[in-house]
Every structure is written in C-alpha cells, then in structure tokens.
Amino acid sequence: xxxxxxxxxxxxxxxxxxxxxxxxxxxxxxxxxxxxxxxxxxxxxxxxxxxxxxxxxxxxxxxxxxxxxxxxxxxxxxxxxxxxxxxxxxxxxxxxxxxxxxxxxxxxxxxxxxxxxxxxxxxxxxxxxxxxxxxxxxxxxxxxxxxxxxxxxxxxxxxxxxxxxxxxxxxxxxxxxxxxxxxxxxxxxxxxxxxxxxxxxxxxxxxxxxxxxxxxxxxxxxxxxxxxxxxxxxxxxxxxxxxxxxxxxxxxxxxxxxxxxxxxxxxxxxxxxxxxxxxxxxxxxxxxxxxxxxxxxxxxxxxxxxxxxxxxxxxxxxxxxxxxxxxxxxxxxxxxxxxxxxxxxxxxxxxxxxxxxxxxxxxxxxxxxxxxxxxxxxxxxxxxxxxxxxxxxxxxxxxxxxxxxxxxxxxxxxxxxxxxxxxxxxxxxxxxxxxxxxxxxxxxxxxxxxxxxxxxxxxxxxxxxxxxxxxxxxxxxxxxxxxxxxxxxxxxxxxxxxxxxxxxxxxxxxxxxxxxxxxxxxxxxxxxxxxxxxxxx
Amino acid sequence: xxxxxxxxxxxxxxxxxxxxxxxxxxxxxxxxxxxxxxxxxxxxxxxxxxxxxxxxxxxxxxxxxxxxxxxxxxxxxxxxxxxxxxxxxxxxxxxxxxxxxxxxxxxxxxxxxxxxxxxxxxxxxxxxxxxxxxxxxxxxxxxxxxxxxxxxxxxxxxxxxxxxxxxxxxxxxxxxxxxxxxxxxxxxxxxxxxxxxxxxxxxxxxxxxxxxxxxxxxxxxxxxxxxxxxxxxxxxxxxxxxxxxxxxxxxxxxxxxxxxxxxxxxxxxxxxxxxxxxxxxxxxxxxxxxxxxxxxxxxxxxxxxxxxxxxxxxxxxxxxxxxxx
Numbered sequence: 080x081x082x083x084x085x086x087x088x089x090x091x092x093x094x095x096x097x098x099x100x101x102x103x104x105x106x107x108x109x110x111x112x113x114x115x116x117x118x119x120x121x122x123x124x125x126x127x128x129x130x131x132x133x134x135x136x137x138x139x140x141x142x143x144x145x146x147x148x149x150x151x152x153x154x155x156x157x158x159x160x161x162x163x164x165x166x167x168x169x170x171x172x173x174x175x176x177x178x179x180x181x182x183x184x185x186x187x188x189x190x191x192x193x194x195x196x197x198x199x200x201x202x203x204x205x206x207x208x209x210x211x212x213x214x215x216x217x218x219x220x221x222x223x224x225x226x227x228x229x230x231x232x233x234x235x236x237x238x239x240x241x242x243x244x245x246x247x248x249x250x251x252x253x254x255x256x257x258x259x260x261x262x263x264x265x266x267x268x269x270x271x272x273x274x275x276x277x278x279x280x281x282x283x284x285x286x287x288x289x290x291x292x293x294x295x296x297x298x299x300x301x302x303x304x305x306x307x308x309x310x311x312x313x314x315x316x317x318x319x320x321x322x323x324x325x326x327x328x329x330x331x332x333x334x335x336x337x338x339x340x341x342x343x344x345x346x347x348x349x350x351x352x353x354x355x356x357x358x359x360x361x362x363x364x365x366x367x368x369x370x371x372x373x374x375x376x377x378x379x380x381x382x383x384x385x386x387x388x389x390x391x392x393x394x395x396x397x398x399x400x401x402x403x404x405x406x407x408x409x410x411x412x413x414x415x416x417x418x419x420x421x422x423x424x425x426x427x428x429x430x431x432x433x434x435x436x437x438x439x440x441x442x443x444x445x446x447x448x449x450x451x452x453x454x455x456x457x458x459x460x461x462x463x464x465x466x467x468x469x470x471x472x473x474x475x476x477x478x479x480x481x482x483x484x485x486x487x488x489x490x491x492x493x494x495x496x497x498x499x500x501x502x503x504x505x506x507x508x509x510x511x512x513x514x515x516x517x518x519x520x521x522x523x524x525x526x527x528x529x530x531x532x533x534x535x536x537x538x539x540x541x542x543x544x545x546x547x548x549x550x551x552x553x554x555x556x557x558x559x560x561x562x563x564x565x566x567x568x569x570x571x572x573x574x575x576x577x578x579x580x581x582x583x584x585x586x587x588x589x590x591x592x593x594x595x596x597x598x599x600x601x602x603x604x605x606x607x608x609x610x611x612x613x614x615x616x
Numbered sequence: 617x618x619x620x621x622x623x624x625x626x627x628x629x630x631x632x633x634x635x636x637x638x639x640x641x642x643x644x645x646x647x648x649x650x651x652x653x654x655x656x657x658x659x660x661x662x663x664x665x666x667x668x669x670x671x672x673x674x675x676x677x678x679x680x681x682x683x684x685x686x687x688x689x690x691x692x693x694x695x696x697x698x699x700x701x702x703x704x705x706x707x708x709x710x711x712x713x714x715x716x717x718x719x720x721x722x723x724x725x726x727x728x729x730x731x732x733x734x735x736x737x738x739x740x741x742x743x744x745x746x747x748x749x750x751x752x753x754x755x756x757x758x759x760x761x762x763x764x765x766x767x768x769x770x771x772x773x774x775x776x777x778x779x780x781x782x783x784x785x786x787x788x789x790x791x792x793x794x795x796x797x798x799x800x801x802x803x804x805x806x807x808x809x810x811x812x813x814x815x816x817x818x819x820x821x822x823x824x825x826x827x828x829x830x831x832x833x834x835x836x837x838x839x840x841x842x843x844x845x846x847x848x849x850x851x852x853x854x855x856x857x858x859x860x861x862x863x864x865x866x867x868x869x870x871x872x873x874x875x876x877x878x879x880x881x882x883x884x885x886x887x888x889x890x891x892x893x894x895x896x897x898x899x900x901x902x903x904x905x906x907x908x909x910x911x912x913x914x915x916x917x918x919x920x921x922x923x924x925x926x927x928x929x930x931x932x933x934x935x936x937x938x939x940x941x
Contacts, residue, residue, distance in 0.1 A: 120791065128898075129659060130702050139661045211670075213663030268674060274704065289703060290714070290890030292790050313790055318894065319765075319885040322785055325772040329784045491658030492650030492903050501649070512661055520662060530665035534657045 113596065118310050119614040121595075124323045124335035125314040128289070131273035134255035135207040138214050140337050140364065140587075143252070143606030145293055145314055149190075150278030151608060152254040153181060153200070154247055156363060156515070160418065160602045162247035166195070166256055166279065170247070176240030176557040181233045187302050189258045190283045197233040201225035202259035204235065211267060214520055215253045218246075240555045242562060244419070248516040251363070251603060281307035281610040291316055301610065308613035324348065327590060333614070334598075335590040336605040337364070338405075342464055345588050346403060353593055358405065360599025361587040363515055364606075365414040368406075368469055368583035371498070371507040374540035378445060378453050379505060385577045387439035388506075389429035392476040394582045396431070401468045402585070409584040411570045412521050414513050416586065416602075419559075422567035427574040429582075436480045447481040454483040460494050460509030465585070470508055500532040502540070511535070511581055515602075517566050522550040525573050541578040623924060630920045634913070638692070641912050642685055645905055651677055652701045652903040659902075675701050688909065697913065698906035702898065707910035711892070715914075717787055718891040720803075721880060722873070724811040729818035730869060734862075736819075737826020738853065744831060752823060760820035768813040768886035775809060782808055785888040810887040814880055818872065825868060829861040836860075862933055870926035874919040 127141055134146040154170075157163040164170075167181040187195040204225045208215035221241070226234040235241075256279070261272045276284050281303070282295035293314040297307055315332065317323040324344035326332045328351075340348070349356035370388065374380040398406050407415075410424045445452040455477070459470035474484040484506070489497060498507045512535075514520045523529060527547055529536035549572060553565035573579070589605065591598055597611040598604065653671045657663055672678050679687070691698055697707035740752040776784035783789070788803050833839065834857055842852050881893035892911055899908040 127659065128702075130656065130704065137660050139659065141659065211667070213657075213660050213667055216664055216667060269704065288890075289710075290894065291787060291888075294790065315786065315790075315888065316890075317785065317888045319888070321765075321769050322772065322886045322888065325769060325777055326784045329772070329776045329780070331784055489649065490655075490901050492652070492655035492901070493648060494650075495654045495658050496650035500654075532668060533663075533665045534654075535662040 113615065115305075115308050115596065115611075115613045116615060117308050117613070119308075120311045120313060121309050121334065121609075121612065121614065122332045123312060123314045124326070124332050124339050125293070125316050126318060126320070126323070126337075126339045128316055131268075132276050132284075132287070132293075133257060133273045135203050135257040136211045136267065136273070138212055138252055140606060143603075144336055145295075146255065146276055146278075147280075147606045148282040148312060148609055149276045149280045149284050149295055150255050150257065151280045152251055153256065154250040154254060155607060156248075156251050156602050158600055158602075160362065160515075162251070165608075166200075170243075172241075172243040172557075174557075176242060176555070177237045179235040179237075179241060179243060179246060181235070183231045183233060184302065185231060187279050188300060189279055190277045190298060191258075191261075193258065193260055194230075195256075195258075195279050196230035197225075197227040198230070199256055199259045200233040201227050202263065203256045204233075206262070206267060207257060208253060212253060214249075214514070217523070218249050218253055218519065240557050242518075242555070242557050242559070244559050244562070245516050245518050245554075248419070249514070249519050252514055252606070253519075280608050282309075282312055282608075303610050306610040308611070309609070312609070320344070327354065333592040333595060337361070337587040337589075338463070340588075340590055342402070342405070345405070345590060348590055354590055355593055355595075355599075356588060356590050357599065358586040358588055360589055360601065360604035362416045363602035364587050365416045365513045366510040366585050366587075367409045367412065367414060367513065367581035368465065368585065369508055369511050370473065370580040370582075371504075371509075372539055372541075372578060372580075373502060373505050373507075374578070375502060376455070376505050378443075379455075380540075381443050382577065383439045383443040384445065385580070386429060387436040387443070387480065388477060388482070389577065389580050389582070390432045390439065391436035391480045391482075392473060392582070393431040397469065397472050398583060401472070402465055402583070405588050406465070406583055406585045409582050411574050412511065412513075412524065412579075412581050413517055413566060413570055414584045416584075417513060417515065417517075420517055420563055420566050422563075422570045426567075426571045429577075429580070433480065440480060440482075450481055451483055452481040454485060455505040456503075457484050457486050457506040457508065458494060458498055458504040459486060459488060460507070461488065461490055462510060466509060469583070473506070473508065495534045499534045499536065499538045502538060510585075511579075517569070518554045522554070522569070524579055525569075526550045537578070539578050541576075543572070543576055543578075546572050546576070619928065622927075626920065626924055626927075630916075634916050635689075637912060637916060638689075638909055639685065641909060642688065642905065645900075645903065645908065646681055648900075648903065650903060651675075652905070653677060655902040656701075684905075688906070692913075697910040700899075700904055700907040700910075702902045702904045702907065707906050710895070710907060711910050711914055714890055714892050714895050717889050718880070718893070721807060721810055721814065721883070721889065721891060724807060725815035725818065726869065726873070728811055728815035729822050730865070732815075733819050733822025734826055734865065736823040738830060738858070740823065740827045741830035741834065742853075744827075749827075753827070756820040756823050759816040762817075764813055764817055765882045765886055767816065768809070768883055771809045771813055772886070782806075785886075787889055806887075810883050810889060813886070814883045822865060822868065825864050826861065829864045830857060833857045833861045859933060863930065866926055866929050866933065870923050873922040874915065 129141045132142060132146045134142050134150055151165050153165060153167040154162045155165050166184055168184050169182045170179060172179045183197055189195055209219040209222055221238040222235060223238050224236050258277055261277055262270055274287055281298050281301045283298045285294040285296050287293045295312050297310050301307060317326060320341045323335055324340045327335060345356050348354045372379045372385055378384050394408055410428060411426055413420050415421050440452060457470055457473060459466050470486055474486055477484050497503045511524060512520055523536040525537055525546055527537060527542035549565055549569045553562055556562040556565055589599060594615045596613050596615055601607050652675055653668055700707045700710050703710045736752050740749040743749045772784045775782045783806050787806055794802050839852060839857060842856050880891055881897050884891040884894040896908060896911045
C-alpha cells in the first residue's frame, strides 16, 4: 500500500471538508441581509412512506419530515443545540426531579379552530408518549400523571427522579402534541387523523395520495408573527435514489433530506453551484456504524478475539476511500457532536494493528490451520450503502488475519428478526442512532435484561453488573455535571469490554437548493417546523 | 353461447390453481424471517417489547399460522381480501387505487411493443440479411440487452434534465389542478418515458419473433400459390402471410400480460409511478401478507382473462383451431 499517497488524500479530504463547511456558512452570512420573500412551493424528496404521519405515536425521521411541519413539540433545539420553547413557554423542575412544570403558550389554536390547552398535553403524554410512542414509552416509564390546574399549565409527576436535561433533550423528538378532541374516542392507532394530521404548526395538511405525494399549505393563523413564508410544501414519493437525484437536477425537487441520495450523487451535486450539500442541520441525528458480537459463539465471548477483530480493521482507510467527507472516525457510543455528553477520545481505542490482531488471536488459542482460524456469519442491516460497503470491508480485513466471514443479507424485517429475536448471527453490523441524550436510545444497547426481540438493544448474550449500575445511576441523576461524568465512565467501561464496537461516526447529509434561506439552522432541521424557511427568487 | 360455456369451463379449471397459488405464497412468506411488526420496527427505528406485542395483537399475528391461513381463505370465499397493514385500508381499495396507472402503463407499452415489433419484424423479414434487417436486428439486440433501470435513468437525464421536454417522474402534475382533456394530456406526457422504457425491451422480443415467423410462413406452399395466381406482393404479405405469422405474437402477448404486471417494479420505481409492481415489492418488504396475496389474486385473475381473450383471437385468426377445440 502506498502510504504517502494516502497521506496526501487524507490532507486533501480535510481541506475539502473545511472548504465545504466554509461554503455553507459564508453564503448564509451574505444572505442574512436579504428581505425574506413570501410565497413559493417547496418540493421535498420523500424516500420511504410510513404507515402513518403522527409524530406523537411514531418517533422516526420519516414521520418528522412531514408531521413535524404540521404538529408541534413542547420544546425544540435552537441553533446552539440548547432547548428552546415551542408550545411550552417555560419550564421548571423541583429539586428532587420528580415534578416538572411546563407553562404553555397562550392563544394557540389547532388547525380546526379549537383552542390548544394543557388538556391536550396531558392526554398526549399519558395515552401516546407513555403507551404507544417508540422510545417515549421507555422515557416516560415512571410518569404517573400529568396535572392541569389551568389551561396554560401542565405538571408532569414522576415516580422516580427525571433529569430535566434528559427530558428537555428528548422532548424535541418525543414531545409532539396531538389534539385530545380528535383522539379521545376509539383506538388511537386506527384513528383516521393519523393519515390526515391536525396540529398547531405552520403548515396545514391538505392531501395525501399514497405512493405519490403529500401536500400541506400555509397556516394563515400561525402563532409566530409573519410565519411561515412558504405557500405550500409538497413531499414527492420517490423510492429510487438515482431517479431522485435526476429530479433534483431537473428542478422538480428542492430538498433531499437524511442522506436520501447515493454517496456518488451527493458528491457530484456538491460540486454543482445550484445545490448545497452538507451535514449541517443534522447534528441532532448522529449515528455510528457498529459491529455487534454474539457472545453465544465461544470464540467471540473471548475478549481477545473481539479486540483482535477491532485491531484488524483499518477504519481510517475505509472512511477515506468509501465514505469521504460524510463520515469520521468514531470513539464509542456517544458521538463527538453531542457536546453535553461526549467524553473525549481518551477512552480505550483499537487502532489498526494487524500484527497485534494476529498475536491476540494466537494468544486466545485460535491457531491458523491452512490459513483459517474459524468462520463467522456476518449479518449486515439493509439500511444504507455504507453498511453494505462496510460489511465487505470487514469480510476482507478479517480474511487477512485468518477469520473467514460469510455475509448473509436480509431485508429490514428479516434482519431485525434474525439478529434481535432469533440471535442467528455471529457478527452483525448496522447503525446505532444517537438521540441527543444517551438515555434515549444508546444505553439500551448495553443494559442487560432487555426482552428478547426488542430491536437495537443488548441481545448479545453479554451482561456486566458494573455497566448496568452506571447506566441506571446516570438515568436518574439530576445533577448535569455528575451525569456527564457517569456517562464518561460508561463509555470507558463499554469500550474496554467491547460487546459492540462503534468505530465510525456519521451525520446525515442534506442536499438542498441554493435558493433556500434559513435552512439547516438547527441541529434537527430536517425534522423541524420550517416556519422561517423561504425561497429566494 | 359457445363463448360463455368456454369461459365457464376455463374459470372452473383455474379456481383450484388460484387457491394453490395463494396457499403457496402464504406459506412461502411464512418462511421469510420477520413479520410486519419487525418491518414496522425497522421503519420506526426501534421500540420496546411491549409496543411490539401490542402491535402483533393489533395486526392479528398472535394467532397460529394455520388459523391465520384459515381466516384468510374464509374471508376470500366471501370475496373479502382483508385489511392492509401498511395502508390501514381494505386491500381491495388499495389495489383498485393502483390498478389504473398499472393497466394504463401496461396497455400502452404492450401496444407500442406489439405495433412496432410487427412493423419492424415485417420490414426486417422483407429485407432479410440486407441492411434494413441488420440495422433492425442490431438495434433490437441492444434494447433487449440494456437493463431497464439504466434506460429509464438515461431517458430522464436526456429528456427531462437536459432537454426539459418531458416530466422526470410522477403520474400527473401536482402543482396545478387540471381537468378534462388537459388532465389526459398531462398524464400522457408523464407516461411517455415509462412506456418507452418498458416497451423497448418487449419490442425487441416481438420484432425477433415476428421476423422469424414471417420468414417461416413466406416459404410455405400457399404463399407460392398466391404469388402464382398473380397477386401483387403487398397483397400476399398483408392478406396471406401476416395473418398466419401473427399466431406466435398473440401467444406471446398472452404470456407477457402476466409478467408485465410484476415486471414493471423497476420502471415504476425509476419514474415514481404508483403502480401494482411497487405495491407488491413494498408488501414483501413490509411483510404485508394480505396486500401481497390480494395482488397475486388480482394478477392471476388478469392472466386468466387475458389468456381467454387470446384463445378467442386464435380462433379468429386461424379458423382451424376453433374447429378442433
């Protein structure tokens, strides 16, 4: 391998990514002086249709990209990633962390004209967030009641302390409010409103033609002054990524969110002046690529083998040559974008070292006979191009140290069933989604006692009492400083034991027309309400 | 009357086949790992075990496999196709919504392929081994060998991105509400590229079959007789040769009507058309058993109907077939 060439590549890659970042920031500064223009239709790429559109009962980007413009959350994140009130104006928690009081904004109405009150918040929290919403049901497990002393006050009462900073960082995703008067009778899952959502947001639902498009129009009675600017948003269902790129170029689409195009098309459009291609505005949707080890295989239950596997894979090489500017070296389950919890890179790491990998495998007693030590079955998740490339890279890297890897591909349902329910894997690889606080969807990857079949949880056959205790303490720790320290311990512990390895950090990539203004200005912009988005002439 | 009794006999013969197909598909899908709740979890990005259990109950997956199959068949004999888990609507409604674009695309591209296949086949056979034949056969081979997704994408790049003549995808324009003749023209403009993409592959097959079959018939005795009695060449070709050479083409159209329903997944995805092919693909990925079985059922009915029409056409083209049948 020509190392000098790689060195230059790495430098150019760094320079280009710096250039891209500068490009993204500068035009926005320059345009800040422009007067916002009212009107216009914003066309959005919608890659995978969901079964329903209500973000109060389903937490996923595929729902927020539509429902997040129609319905609103109590709290969202501002440009600095700090919680900012939307439907809630202010909040406070009692020192014991068992009571959180939200003061709600006055004079807000639902799209059907009925007033928005604390009754709606109480109903949604108790019946949707606590009972139906994925991740919400875990977050609100110890929520006992929501009191509504007056229409502008909602008091959340918890059986165990709820850290305020956890709640405020989870609520942007898990705190969308639905109208009580539309949901109080009948089965919530079957309610027709789920496919024709009614909210308080800047855009009103107009029409959903399955398999084709969704339309929402400007809400003239929106509570923020002068907002929104756009007349209409149209989401176009386009399942083929290459076709979506062609539609961007033909001017039929303005925005493709969440890495919706192929890696090569994103790189190509990035050079085109008509588009902005950037990870900005997606910092709140960080993910890491994983290698999940099944401890039921005796070879993998040996820590030396897990470490050897990590040492055998040249991650920087893979990122540089396959993922380019859209990914960086990961250091564990908490990504570096999470400024409130990131413990820094000084936790146990496993840099590429083939000799060390071979030595560890020999030491563990798995000698190579005829070049082969043992064979493993690798199940890659079907979510993205990067996972497919990464699984082939794992296969070839491990082949070089005498571990034969057979790749078994499945579709989404099949992958989840085989890995998290049947445990029919040796190695699995996919994404771990980080949702702004490790307690939301990260620690479940490591906490023991997860029920069989729960996807993206610890199904490895691995249990560690110390790690369990750290996780439990951090989840109820009210002091933010102590909480951060506990999560730093957690990362150290799991990076030492390595039940799951998370060596690559990625942020979703946005492709958007250069005419858009006020875009990508919050860490979860794809999911945000777009009340200030406008299109220049 | 004869037609009706023939239709009745055909239908009776296909009912057992239909049931066998449905049971087969049902069991085959049980072998695929994961159910619709796993697929939903994949889409949602996760959820706890209690949610999964509530959802399994909601979709009726807590029953045993034979009970589910029994339920399905019992509903089917009462002509109820069940409830779609992805769409939350009756399967019949979902399929009915998707049927018009599918049938429109299918008939348009089949007619295109049939008509031009016939014309080019005749031209090629008239100039066999000379330049028109070589040109047509080579082009046909190129169309046949090119993958349809690539063809579609290139068509979008050329006609929508660079020339901006035609829309790059979708079934109709969403920006403006159109009615009457303008809506028809708008839909037609949206269907030009998909029709060509889907039709070109079939065109290649049709023109080769037509060419071969023309050449075969041209060498038969009755053609020599026709020429001997002094008929001009145009007459010989249109009245005597073409009619006999059409039989294999009609057979092929009957066979392909079925594959075209499912075979357009790629074209529907590239041009984002709301057709049955994409619906079937989605139902497999989402493990939406009812919808998938519904599509199989409707497709099977369609194939039976098309084959019936083809049989009638045979009799019309070649009276000997009807006499023997």
